[in-house]
Amino acid sequence: MNNKTKSAPPAPSEELNLKKIMEVLGETDVCEFEYSRGDLHIVLKKEPVAVILGEDENTVETDSASCTAAEPVAVENAAARDSRKILKSPAVGTFHISDGNTLLAAVGKKVKKGGKLGWVNSMGITQEIMAEADLKITAIFCKDREVVEWGQKLFEVEEENV
Amino acid sequence: MFKKVLVANRGEIALRIIRALREMGVKSVAVCSEADKDNFYCGLADDSICIGPAAAASSYLNVSQIISAALVKKCDAVHPGYGFLAENPHFAEICASYGLSFIGPSAETIALAGQKADIIDLVKRKKIPVVPGSKGVVANAAEAKKIAAAIKYPVIIKATAGGGGKGMRIVRSEKDIEQAFELAGAEAKNAFSNAGLYVEKYIEAPRHIEIQIAADKKGKVLYFPERDCSIQRNHQKVLEEGPSPQINAKLRKKLGETACRVAKLVNYTTVGTVEFLVSKNDFYFMEMNARIQVEHPVTEFVSDIDLMKLQIALAAGEDLPLNQDDVKEICHAVECRINSEDENYMPSAGKIERLILPGGPGVRVDTAMTNGSEISPFYDSMIAKIITYGRDRAEAIERMKRALLELKIEGVTTNIALHQKILRNENFVKGCYTTDFIGSMK
Structure with missing residues (x-):
């Protein structure tokens, strides 16, 4: 790549x-x-184009003061940088990473392709944030039950086996 | 009164609403697309939220995102401004179903006002004059041909859900009607997702006069002095003034009272506009606009009444604080719509490299543009509305001439020169003009 x-x-x-x-x-x-x-x-x-939602970004910074569930992680090397993607909110709504009992996502957690990282509830409709490949969560930008806007950064993930 | 209002629009009208809410002590939440995120007016609201990408269909027309924004921000009302969702009855209905007050008339009224063939049918039954034409939607070109033969050419084909000149064709002879019908239908379907058309007699060179009305929930309705919107290009307003130099006191009263009758017929609440075609001393009901209008500042100057605040207060259930006798014409006002467009009226997108706005006595500028603002191809190309007032028409016009000299916009092509040409035109200065003014000026 x-x-x-x-x-x-x-x-x-x-x-x-x-x-x-x-x-x-x-x-x-x-x-x-x-x-x-x-x-x-x-x-x-030329920036890599393979993203799940939104544009690819190499820097990990929070764009909202109210939006810090995890400390941004340092970029270790070029290979890791290239396999990292930012997942953004597909809708205005309330962000969830927990169903009340189980925490779906945490920094460092590995998620298999098709696994659920969290969801955004918009007018009672759930929009799930799914893993499009085997991946590791490297940052979570929003708190559970936080109001998010469209396009807001939710996760940074690192695809595995890239 | 409302506690927090979601401003479901963009640009100058969003800013106008935010300003009114601020003065009323009501909190505001601006919505913005990705393209508008850095616009300064979002920062003037108490809060803001991004609702989607630049394309209007995914942001300012995205009902679920807007409703969701209102809910997560704990708003109790939504102001739709004009355009976008302002005259979408389903949107008004959905707002109500989520417990949000829609700042405008009821969904039923919007639906009735929006279906032009239906409202024309309704007012006709109440003996309000309308331009002769089809009864309801015309099924096909053959039926249109029959109607045109009965009311005589020229005729105009219009979209039932239309506006802004879209889905509209003037037909002067039978040989052209089939093609015009097809083209208008296709344009209407594309623009409004509704291909319904109606046919009416085309009144040559009329004046386009509109009456601002305000109505409360108890059924009290009053009218304001008219706006003359005859200066148009491609059926879109360019320059408006009020009161009209061509309407006398007797006709003004007649038009105003008729506008109130129409408003009562459709159970109108908040503020709206009834449009008429006027030919000499005859007038014909044209349509009702169930929203605040772009040109509302003309009436605000003429009557010294803040229509935006009035609209919000009426939507909140307050009674009309005025009687008809309280509405006076205290001055003359002119509004120029400054658009980013070329001499063929084609929108020109680009970056405003330099913007110097006019000021001084009697000048109001409604704009959300600053130095460096982008005129996006995704949205309307209006840069600013310049409104001037004077003790009389001559003073309002002179102030407008002076304001346009002060106005500097670099980086995009504008229609400032067109406005200057209009203001210098002998017939305009005399106040003698009709809807074909711009066409005949060339």
């Missing part, structure tokens, strides 16, 4: 066509392009 290519610098007579390079980058599985000449240093990175 994290294919990194050090491109041979173009001949001095060649014009550096960034737009063209970005197009090529978009069409191939090359994820990163670095170019240095003299003082000029260019790094182009």
